[in-house]
Amino acid sequence: MVDPRLERLERHLTRLKLVSTRERLDTLLDRGAQNEMSFLDFLDLVIKEEIESKDQKRARMRIQMAKFPLDRRMEDYDFSLQPSLDRRLVAELETGRYVANATNVLLLGPPGVGKTHLAIALARKAIEQGYSARFIHAADLVYQLAAASDHGALDEALRVFARPHVLVVDELGYLPMERRSGHLFFHLVRKRYEKGSLMITSNQPVGSWGEMLGDEVVATAILDRLLHHSHIVTIKGESYRLKEMRRAGVVPAKEVAG
Template identity: 50%
Template sequence: MSVVTQARVVEHLQRLRLGYLAERLDAALAEAARSEPTYLDFLDQLLQQETAAKQRKRIAMGIQIAHFPTVKTLDDFDFKFQASIDQRLVRELATGRFISQAENVLIFGPPGVGKTHLAIGLGRAAVESGHSVLFTSATALIGALAKSETEGQLAERLTFYSKPKLLIIDELGYLPFERRSAHLFFQLVARRYERGGTLITTNQLVTQWGTVFGDEVLAAAILDRLLHHSYTLMVQGESYRLRQKKKAGLLGQSSRREA
């Protein structure tokens, strides 16, 4: 291949937005010269490489947009340690079908048992499946909604939180909501109802949500929409953080000092 022809091929690849192939054309040609594939096999290899590169780029961008607080995957989750979790249901949720059906997931459990890990893992799986995802803590969400209301931009902020196919709200119930905050949360839930999937982690059972939101009627209205099309996961067991402290002997040392 002449230099002029190669430059023209690279230009065509760039115009077609086949950037990965444009960057590694020399390497692809050198490899083809050694293995001498058929024209069809060579084209098949090139298209597979470009498709894989675009998929990696899309996933990386989706993860960045999601704003996950840490890097967690479902493969990293210790299901043996938290044997109470329905692993089959988790794997089903990881397919993302619940998102396509605009269904919700509620993960209940005490602090430290892996609820956030599961939420991030399911969120990453959703990104890999092609869904848009946004992760936020409950306190950050309410803070953003309250600020936008004060600035006269509540509609825009509600639209922002309504756009992702999956919205993950972490740590609901750790702090009680003020009455106005509870109403803002209801507006978001009502707007996403049957339009997008919502995943919530919480340390409070549904029977305690009236206390969380400071209003039994409002809590019932929120739960009615969240539970209508939903899956629930109950996580019971020891805290991961306490287990690590026990392994390190920190709890024992503390107990001896206090004694």
């Protein structure tokens, strides 16, 4: 026969939305009894595990909402293949202080050096610290902003992209932008200025952004806001994919001088 107190407790836990505690109630009670916990220690255990469960659930939801195209984590990044990377700066970014200060992050370097990996991993780390994030390719971003503008809904689209604590804009500069696209991107940068972190990956040095964005004046206005509070991470190594192809013999190995 089920103890009526246990049934009542389960109902109360359901009403209070303490889902993890309700699901693990028998296990928690057994742990408390086996370890002869005091009432205070047992209550501390229950609340601690419930909070951890809720935090993990929120993090999973935020990761889904971030729309990462790949599962990339900091522990999977091979720093030995990119010796030019400033590891102290990356470690600082892992703390999440840049998010708290609405500081931007520019990840610059040639294709294939791991910029997108770093961006996703850092944004994921921010999510684990309780922040929200969103990932989008630059081409998709300007397309969505242009479509919203055409339908008189640009302000709403800008509000959507201004909402996350971290907005990752990937591959800015891989495709040339029309002048209008550069202007729309400026509106987004202005909307997020000193309110949220923009994390941008690009294969173009900032000196080329005027040509890339189709308007030198707009590029200057964008960079003025982006660089005011920013960390610039520059990677100068060779493409991971090219290294793998060399290793597999698909492309010739580099000639060694001398």
